[in-house]
Amino acid sequence: MNGLKREYFKYISLNIMGMLGLSCYILADTYFVSNRMGTNGLAALNLAIAVYSLIHGTGLMIGIGGATRYTISRSQGKTRRASEAFWDSLVLGMAAAAFFMAAGVFGAEFFAKLLGANEEILPLTAVYLRTILCFSPCFILNNIVLAFVRNDGSPRLSMTGMICGSLGNIVLDYIFMYPLGWGMFGAAFATGLAPVISLSILSTFFIKKRNHFHLIIHRVRFGTVRDLCGLGNSAFINEVSSAVVLIVFNLLILRISGNVGVAAYGVVANLALVAVAVFTGTAQGSQPLISKSYGKGEKIQVRAFYRYAAATAFVLGAFMILVVYMNTSNFVEVFNSEQDEKLAVLASEGLRFYFLGFFFAGINIVTAAYLGAVENARAAFFVAAFRGTLGILIFAVVLGLCFGMKGIWLSYPVTEGVTFLGILTVGRGNFQRIDNPF
Template sequence: MKTSLLKDFSKYVSLNVLGMLGLSCYILADTYFTSARLGTSGLAALNIAISIYSVIHATGLMLGIGGATKYSIFQSQDHPSQANRIFTTTVLLGLAFGTAFVLIGITASSSIAWLLGARGTILEMTATYLKTILCFAPCFLLNQIFLAFVRNDHAPRLAMTGMIVGSLSNIVLDYLFMFPLNMGIFGAAFATGLAPIISMLTLSRHRIAKKNHFHFQKINFSFFNAVSLLGLGSSAFINEISSGIVLIVFNLLILQAAGNTGVAAYGIVANLALVALAIFTGIAQGVQPLVSRLYGRGKSQESHTILRYSILVSLFLGVLLYLAVFFFTEPLVSIFNSENDPVLADLAFEGLRVYFIGFLFVGVSIVSSAYLAATERPRPSFAISIVRGAVAILILAVTLSSLWGIHGIWLAFPSAELITVLLSILLIRPAIGKKACE
């Protein structure tokens, strides 16, 4: 049985880590091409705007993972009608949230850019990127929903393919729109907005091949089902939106401490951090279908085994990731420093080496939170996520920046992650012990 579990774990996790790495390259490609074409100002504008993309992405994850978790549990219990009702409810919620984002983008992009700290020429570029991304929000949300349901419908390879195809198309379109067509920062945002559409076209193979078990079903909208799936997806939402919260707070603090060059330096750190975070999010998304399926069938010991595998892999990858960043800091910074700005290089160099210490701990917290949500324990899952994504990082960023300036800002992330991993250990142990006694 353990051999079979390890095989399933390896398959789902490896495919989803690769897929999430591909998905994270949406913004990384924008960062590279924007820095190459528009320099420090473009990089600063993009870094300010990315926080709103994180909100959209977090909402998609909340809907997708929350809905797919309920779907997988119902399917494992042989309740297909209830599973289809959850799928339909999830899509309707995605359309509702997407419409709200579009309206915000049309009416308030400039105001949001100003509130996020953009000024002067950076204000116009930030507002352009925000408006474009927000108008494509329904596509981002639906793509996340379909990715999660396809993954939970025994097709993790297709989900990975959809993510990677979308990401590769974004890279190609970024180059095309920003260089030959000279469309500026709008081109970067437009390329990113088209990527989820291409991803969904790839995922449509699941339906065309008649392999899908989820279908639209006429429903009377259930407020209880909506709240239930949003609750199960809340930890994924907080885990992802924490990137946006950190971006907003850090940008405002760094603007005071080091100006636009400091924001551009943080742009390098933050975008590489998004890629690193995608690895651990991929592990969490990979184990979710397995844990939910085992939970639905009452196989608690097997789900604990999956949790142990996840934690061990997260710790190993955290060490490997930090060593890679430590030994290759200078070349990583130079990729995004097209103007060879020495101040930018020094700030980003220190930032990467200090900030990435947090990735020694982050995997354990994200996996623990995902496990609790996948076994219908939203409260402790949410507690881990809210401490990690908001409470600890906000308090530490403000406190440490007042003591040590930008050096304290870099230190805030690893300090918050250390606190969160200690909380995760406290909350996950009783949940495992209780299940083991049942």
């Protein structure tokens, strides 16, 4: 077991650091936009982030789905099918990217209005959307290559690519928004260049011929697309649910507290994005190990890796809640350059209520990823869909109508708590199955 733990902590630590770097794409934008452009800029950015989550989620679904199929096939000795998964992922990813690019070129203002942007912040929102959508091929390709490099035995290089991209984004954010004065376009352009930097780092994996997968050009069939999307659907739903929740929360908050309320939610949502990145890193770090053990039929190892990941997620979640409660005012002050008292009150209250959900969120995310890693796509879908979309939307509307802003903040911990209880109740029903870790 000591060997299992060493391997587990190697993958987990590297992926958490990498995902923290990746989450800083938007966090850096939030910091620079809030300081350079004030409350309106922060509100516009928070509306536009929903689309970034959709692009990022699509890339994760295809990348993790393809990489999972690669790992399982390779562990079963199916080397050709393992390499075919890489080509399948590339074709599917570029098809999705073409759709996003078209939406950015022809429909940025339409989507900005759809997301709730009023006349005051519409130009800022549209500029950010158009730029991000035009860079969608880079975001999606980066997520695909990251997943395959990590699953091919190089989690350290995967981490390096993510962190270098994030650091590049922070530096370029400053250059584009301060010396060059490019405003919202500069923030979006810096974020769009981040995956390009990451891909340049990852290219060394292929230049040095360390890859065990190769391009095998063939016809991509519908069944293959369904397979990849099924294996990666929990990652997609986790990210896209963030977009859906952002949109619905923004529309609800606009009616209750206006643009200042949306800006306050921007502070909460972007700090939560970093916290979720920790859980995502835990889930993605354990996924290659779980899929490899599952492909070999090693039930004890499969369950052990899941339990390590669930315990890690719970401890990290409790730690992040403690940090937020001890530093609430400091976190809010960083993003409140105009010293807006209403923004400070709303964001402080939001952080304290919203972050309570991280007692359960990490275990729920790890469980959904685990189920996808062992080819139980249906169960992974239901866990991810309830916690990320259906449950939180129902609770947000109901609690929001009953308790206003406090109800909206509380909808997240309530949803995660209900999801966790559901996992405990249903999960213990069939202990002997390899895809059941309880």
